[in-house]
Amino acid sequence: MAERNEPGGATRVTTVRLLPGMCRRCVRAVSARVSDLPGVVSLEFDVDAGALRVGGAVDPAALRRAGLVVCPDGPDCSG
Numbered sequence: 111m112a113e114r115n116e117p118g119g120a121t122r123v124t125t126v127r128l129l130p131g132m133c134r135r136c137v138r139a140v141s142a143r144v145s146d147l148p149g150v151v152s153l154e155f156d157v158d159a160g161a162l163r164v165g166g167a168v169d170p171a172a173l174r175r176a177g178l179v180v181c182p183d184g185p186d187c188s189g
């Protein structure tokens with residue numbers, strides 16, 4: 111399960127865990143935040159896995175912070 115970084119090769123992909131029970135608006139808020147981060151070239155939600163796959167050279171800590179964003183309804187929203 112080691113992550114492989116290939117310098118000069120394929121685009122690096124970072125997977126971010128989403129909070130459980132995120133509604134569609136939360137997902138929107140997360141994608142807005144993440145696409146604002148420098149270095150992001152692609153953005154893919156894996157709803158089944160509850161994860162977000164981000165392509166590009168992105169700071170993983172900044173990504174994780176952006177992945178914890180919830181919609182204005184707050185963390186208790188359920189859709």
Ligand SMILES: [Zn+2]
Binds near residue numbers: 133134
């Ligand atoms: Zn929400």
